[in-house]
Amino acid sequence: MHPVLRTVLQRLGLGVLTLLAVSVIIFSSLELLPGGFAEAILGQSATPETVAAFNKSLGLDRPATTRYVEWVTGVFTGDLGKSFAGAGGWRSDNVRTVTSIIGPRLYNTFFLAALTAIIAVPIALALGLLTALYRNSWFDRVCNALTLTTIASPEFFVAYILMFFFAVKLKIFYPLSTVNADTPFLEHVSRAMLPAITLTLVIIAHMMRMTRASIIALLSSPYIEMAKLKGLTGRQVILNHALPNAWAPIATVIAFNLAYLVVGVVVVEVVFVYPGIGQLMVDSVSSRDMPVAQACALIFAATYILLNLLADIVAIVTNPRLLHPK
Amino acid sequence: MKSNEKRSDAKRVKGAPLVEIKGLKIEGFSDDKWHPIIKGLDLTLKRGEVVGLIGESGAGKSTLGLAAMGYTKPGCRISAGTVNFDGKELTTASQEELRKLWGSRISYVAQSASASFNPAHKLMEQVVESACNHGVMDRAAAEADAKDLFKRLQLPNPDTIGGRFPHQVSGGQLQRAMTAMAMSCRPDLIIFDEPTTALDVTTQVEVLAAMRRIVEEFDTAAIYITHDLAVVAQMAHRIMVLRYGNLVEEAETRAMLKQPTQDYTKTLWAVRKLQKEESKGDDVVISVNNVDGSYSGLVKVLDNVTVRIPRGKTVAVVGESGSGKSTLARAITGLLPPSRGRISFNGKDLPAKLADRDRDTLRRIQMIYQSADTALNPRQTVRDIIGRPTEFYLGLKGAAKDRRVVELLEAIELDESFIDRYPGEMSGGQKQRISIARALAAEPEVIICDEVTSALDQIVQEEILKLLMRLQEQTKVTYLFITHDIATVRAISDEIVVMHKGKVVQQGLKSEVLNPPYPAYTELLLSSVPQMDPDWLTNLLKKRAAA
Numbered sequence: 001m002h003p004v005l006r007t008v009l010q011r012l013g014l015g016v017l018t019l020l021a022v023s024v025i026i027f028s029s030l031e032l033l034p035g036g037f038a039e040a041i042l043g044q045s046a047t048p049e050t051v052a053a054f055n056k057s058l059g060l061d062r063p064a065t066t067r068y069v070e071w072v073t074g075v076f077t078g079d080l081g082k083s084f085a086g087a088g089g090w091r092s093d094n095v096r097t098v099t100s101i102i103g104p105r106l107y108n109t110f111f112l113a114a115l116t117a118i119i120a121v122p123i124a125l126a127l128g129l130l131t132a133l134y135r136n137s138w139f140d141r142v143c144n145a146l147t148l149t150t151i152a153s154p155e156f157f158v159a160y161i162l163m164f165f166f167a168v169k170l171k172i173f174y175p176l177s178t179v180n181a182d183t184p185f186l187e188h189v190s191r192a193m194l195p196a197i198t199l200t201l202v203i204i205a206h207m208m209r210m211t212r213a214s215i216i217a218l219l220s221s222p223y224i225e226m227a228k229l230k231g232l233t234g235r236q237v238i239l240n241h242a243l244p245n246a247w248a249p250i251a252t253v254i255a256f257n258l259a260y261l262v263v264g265v266v267v268v269e270v271v272f273v274y275p276g277i278g279q280l281m282v283d284s285v286s287s288r289d290m291p292v293a294q295a296c297a298l299i300f301a302a303t304y305i306l307l308n309l310l311a312d313i314v315a316i317v318t319n320p321r322l323l324h325p326k
Numbered sequence: 327m328k329s330n331e332k333r334s335d336a337k338r339v340k341g342a343p344l345v346e347i348k349g350l351k352i353e354g355f356s357d358d359k360w361h362p363i364i365k366g367l368d369l370t371l372k373r374g375e376v377v378g379l380i381g382e383s384g385a386g387k388s389t390l391g392l393a394a395m396g397y398t399k400p401g402c403r404i405s406a407g408t409v410n411f412d413g414k415e416l417t418t419a420s421q422e423e424l425r426k427l428w429g430s431r432i433s434y435v436a437q438s439a440s441a442s443f444n445p446a447h448k449l450m451e452q453v454v455e456s457a458c459n460h461g462v463m464d465r466a467a468a469e470a471d472a473k474d475l476f477k478r479l480q481l482p483n484p485d486t487i488g489g490r491f492p493h494q495v496s497g498g499q500l501q502r503a504m505t506a507m508a509m510s511c512r513p514d515l516i517i518f519d520e521p522t523t524a525l526d527v528t529t530q531v532e533v534l535a536a537m538r539r540i541v542e543e544f545d546t547a548a549i550y551i552t553h554d555l556a557v558v559a560q561m562a563h564r565i566m567v568l569r570y571g572n573l574v575e576e577a578e579t580r581a582m583l584k585q586p587t588q589d590y591t592k593t594l595w596a597v598r599k600l601q602k603e604e605s606k607g608d609d610v611v612i613s614v615n616n617v618d619g620s621y622s623g624l625v626k627v628l629d630n631v632t633v634r635i636p637r638g639k640t641v642a643v644v645g646e647s648g649s650g651k652s653t654l655a656r657a658i659t660g661l662l663p664p665s666r667g668r669i670s671f672n673g674k675d676l677p678a679k680l681a682d683r684d685r686d687t688l689r690r691i692q693m694i695y696q697s698a699d700t701a702l703n704p705r706q707t708v709r710d711i712i713g714r715p716t717e718f719y720l721g722l723k724g725a726a727k728d729r730r731v732v733e734l735l736e737a738i739e740l741d742e743s744f745i746d747r748y749p750g751e752m753s754g755g756q757k758q759r760i761s762i763a764r765a766l767a768a769e770p771e772v773i774i775c776d777e778v779t780s781a782l783d784q785i786v787q788e789e790i791l792k793l794l795m796r797l798q799e800q801t802k803v804t805y806l807f808i809t810h811d812i813a814t815v816r817a818i819s820d821e822i823v824v825m826h827k828g829k830v831v832q833q834g835l836k837s838e839v840l841n842p843p844y845p846a847y848t849e850l851l852l853s854s855v856p857q858m859d860p861d862w863l864t865n866l867l868k869k870r871a872a873a
Contacts (some may be wrong), residue, residue: 220400221441222436222438222441223441223442223443223444223445225436226434226436226442226443226444227455228397228428229395229397229428229429230429230455230456230459231426231427231429231456231459231460232425232429232455236459241444241446244446245446319445320445320446320493321491324491324494326493326494
């Protein structure tokens, strides 16, 4: 077997183990939350008897280990369980599966993340390369100052400023990003534009600065001096000789930011009323809808693991020492 | 096609002046001020001529060589003087003008080929890059030409080696590929910057021969930079000896070897005269018996190695990189437990693993490394570096510890004032002395010296070797001295172990090993050591071709 394939399979296996460990942490930490779904839904009318009856109807009276094993085996067969919302005995026809609740929200989240990535990654890479090429020039300084400003401003602040200019004054984009399953693709793009731009401004600095730093770190290597003394132009030196050796750290930072786009954008979702998974998770935690909250957390963990795996693969395939052993 | 016209230029005659450097001064920036590196040097080079620049590190030889290209390292500047290359003034030329000369008419061969080849690209990509980029040839022609150059440089598989990545070929092959890269545009001038310093002697012979032949074939002028007089004698028509940025002496190669006029030049020979009287020892302190060792369990780095180390003597382990000599040291110290065989110390078996050895056993075997820079913690003062083993092994504390540190400093010929210095505040030789003191602090029976003088200048090397010998007389310590340098072996050893590909080729007294009859490998190794004779390489190649 090719060593790269073996490494990838190894990492995948490790990823599954990590996910298993994470599932324990998720389950037990949600278990530790004070109160439960019954208290949350019954409110003032919660008497010990009604709460117990409610919990029994949800199956919450059984020991935690039994429920954990049930959940994990369910996940392995693709069944994320049923939401507590609408459950409870008297309206059992209304019970929805977790998959049907999360599905559309997850699609929206991935949609926004992809849209943002398509805008942000190329810009960040290009700016990173340009600032490395023209390091310490006024262009470099302006780029660094601007991106640092946008990363340092709170997301909701950037969001409202953009909304004010692009939606209220210029009327180019929708101020709110309400979408549903029937929204046509292009309209979805245009409705998701403002949140995407907001997120771009938030993540660009990190990726750009890492690209710049990784390239500059290589510029003192002997092979870069050699490239210069072969009479290559500054651009050739950076693109052909520095960049191919800088992919590994750049990929790691990109993966990290893409993961953030999936798991950490609840503020932007709230500001633009965008129905993503972040809001869903916050709602499900506050209503103690454990199956939904657990599923969201597990998806977040899987996203991190997968994206880091991808970054590792990039690091391997861009390193000839690993790709072409002696 | 422009470049072809250039090639047929009537001025391109052997003997016409090519480079003329006058009154050159170069400064480097450090500690917030400019320090002189080159203090007013002249250099003239005719077409087809090879001039050798020789000196210790810090002499300014690389800086001068690069200045002949109109290039200075980052943090350096040309503060005065002129550099004229074939009628063009390089000190005032624009970056764009210089860029057009670099790679096409002046090219550069660096010291470490493995660091100077980009790890991300195949050899061919990098070899043809200059020619394609400067529009000298199209890609196909450049590749055909590169294969031809590979053949002339006697690289194995010249037609396919270009498809390999730098990490897939050996150091000597890489150095020849870099020469091909420098030759690709048939430049007028090549700067060779210590091109064989990082190579083993047996490899060095092949690379020197290949470089000399190709430079002669294409009538290329060259500046050959090295610290090894014997090497430069093979390559250069004329030698310039530099020291502290000044010219010490300049003469035709043969004249200089026969009759150096300056004292400094003479000292460059002196090192080789240091020689210890060998003596035999029968009391074995460490014996290594039939040891196998390997890193991932796949490749045997040590293959049935048996070595006896007599007490109070110096055993030199000599061999090329990859011969297993450092691995032997790791096996003895317990860093790499042998996969087979036993190592005994004072007649008792040593536990194979470091973790299984008690503190007193650890104390008795100490190690000194090649690079004091990486072996000393830059954030610790000498007091901590030397004091730590006295505390750890011998339980010294407070004033007693300080007293001991000062004693040790005196033993290594440094004064008390060094006690509060950091490694960064000392020279290379001083740092290596501190490493020696750290090993001595444990009051060991055996010190393993792994290439301890390889990174040092010859004169400093001699001082360190003398110090080691004196310490041995005083403390009766045993040295296992690992090196690839035959001159060092000659200087300090009682016994010699020759290793090759993980096997012991020979062990014996110095006089036995260094005199015939030789096993085949020892013969190859010894005959590959450059001699102070300008005809040495020519004669050696003739002899080998005849054999």
